[in-house]
């Protein structure tokens with residue numbers, strides 16, 4: 152056996168296998184069935200969660216088949232690859248004949264035959280010659296390709312339209328391939344990461360989700376400001392970040408982003424996805440003299456000492472905690488500081504923001520409380536790049552357009568045959584359509600009725 | 612709210628229409644059939660009025676948005692889509708007995724929205740992620756698709772009832788012949804497939820504008836894809852010999868089961884989509 156003969160003997164069965172609609176049906180069903188599995192088993196959890204939930208043995212099985220991340224597993228991708236091969240081979244096999252139908256030039260009168268739909272017949276009292284021009288005009292208005300052929304005792308008009316609609320199904324299948332190609336491009340050349348930026352600060356790298364590595368962006372992103380607003384019910388209304396892009400320290404882009412309105416720069420997209428609050432760095436203290444009731448205000452900065460005007464005390468702002476526990480109870484945000492006298496005596500003070508009178512219990516000369524403090528947020532940005540999106544969107548458009556054409560348009564051929572008869576002439580309207588026989592039947596009847604109305608249509 | 616009252620009343624109009632359709636079919640009364648049709652038209656008008664009124668009410672409350680943002684509102688739109696689609700099919704093909712199978716579905720959707728204690732009809736302001744023009748495109752396309760699958764489901768039930776040799780005579784004789792049922796089911800499945808495709812695509816584009824990814828295998832997304840696979844299978848299976856008629860009807864019933872699971876069942880699984888949890 153020669154080398155080519157041997158490889159052909161393998162190629163032919165593989166080709167037949169891939170060209171079969173049975174394979175399509177089997178693959179689509181398999182994809183549906185396995186996808187269900189992935190919605191029943193939570194995806195992307197930690198091993199310990201699965202062991203706790205299913206036990207050791209089943210856990211090993213899940214891991215062997217990547218069922219904890221099955222949509223990215225080798226076998227699920229294999230099914231999609233097989234479907235793609237199936238589509239490509241199917242299309243290659245059928246496309247030449249579709250091409251020939253669509254681009255074959257003239258409509259051969261003999262090619263129009265009565266299809267499954269009953270012909271419609273009626274009679275007219277005039278001669279065939281009298282009818283020809285007005286019938287032609289009527290048909291020409293409704294069809295792009297019209298040819299007339301004279302027959303022994305009359306004539307036949309053949310008309311055709313919607314040849315190109317046969318490309319609809321090819322378009323649908325091509326769109327799936329384009330879409331999957333776009334997904335592949337995205338997974339090869341794109342990334343999916345996230346970054347938190349504190350108000351007033353900037354970053355130039357993000358962390359990737361799949362492997363937790365850090366990726367430099369090549370430019371800086373600054374969060375100028377973050378705001379969250381709420382409805383009266385307490386449900387969130389809007390998250391808004393003012394972002395700036397900096398190249399070599401200069402602002403090149405500035406934009407407010409909200410959910411559904413991201414910032415895009417050099418192919419990288421920043422989406423509003425979360426937020427959180429950061430410890431304050433500045434605060435305003437209220438000091439009240441226990442005896443005289445005299446009150447003093449002073450601003451303090453984190454890690455600094457301030458002189459308290461009108462006294463000989465100094466305050467040191469050591470720390471602010473988000474959830475401080477006092478005797479086992481969470482009292483929320485709390486400032487920890489130190490009061491110092493000129494002689495070097497120090498007193499620790501604990502200042503829960505929500506309980507301004509707490510410091511009274513210390514029984515010092517001055518009662519200290521937090522009047523106000525800086526509110527600082529960080530914004531959480533989903534950061535992605537996906538160069539496959541244009542391909543995917545092109546696939547989307549082609550998919551919808553292709554379905555529309557494939558489902559609701561048809562390739563129709565109609566013949567109007569007029570022959571001399573005893574009472575003038577007999578008219579027969581017949582034809583075929585590649586889909587919607589029921590609709591086509593109605594259409595033929597409408598054409599016939601329209602023609603029958605053309606009595607002396609020259610004056611019509 | 613006035614809109615909820617109008618919509619509750621519409622429930623009963625749909626119920627009456629469904630009842631008349633069934634009666635017209637069982638007793639073979641043409642006059643009842645006409646009554647059923649016009650009651651159905653009244654139901655659609657009430658449904659549209661309730662929908663429009665609710666839209667206006669969201670503006671009066673200062674949270675203006677299309678009423679397509681929670682389970683209640685989606686059910687209202689679903690039943691509008693089913694009833695309208697069915698009435699169009701009846702006008703176009705003139706088979707009134709189909710109404711006995713289709714109109715009850717519009718009634719059930721609206722009754723579930725109006726009467727279930729688990730479904731709140733309060734107007735809620737939109738969460739940040741829902742503030743997008745894609746919301747309207749996504750919900751409208753999905754539910755037109757679901758409505759077409761619902762009508763296909765009704766037609767498939769008729770087909771099976773007609774085929775069943777044990778069925779009483781009225782099933783056999785008073786419904787359209789098998790060729791028409793099969794063709795109509797196919798038409799509805801194609802319409803549903805087109806709109807489900809558009810629904811999945813608008814959802815993907817929306818997800819890409821809100822979260823930076825067009826596909827994330829979240830359970831609702833995945834289930835819509837499963838539904839899509841099932842109907843794609845049906846479209847292709849018709850090309851193989853012997854897959855018309857009964858098998859196609861069973862397939863379309865299974866497909867509608869997947870639609871219902873995508874709509875209601877997915878809330879039993881964890882995910883991003885909020886419908887049903889309210």
Ligand code: HEM
Pocket residue numbers: 169170171172175234237238241242320323324327554557558843846847850
């Ligand atoms: C997810 C993948 C696929 C989708 C969404 C899809 C979609 C479609 C659609 C919408 C139709 C028109 C059906 C109708 O008119 O009723 C169709 C027809 C067809 N498909 Fe697919 N298809 C897919 C995969 C495949 C594959 C893998 C094959 C390979 C064998 C295939 C072969 C065909 C054939 C032969 C037709 C009939 C064409 C005709 O009627 O002239 N399809 N497909």
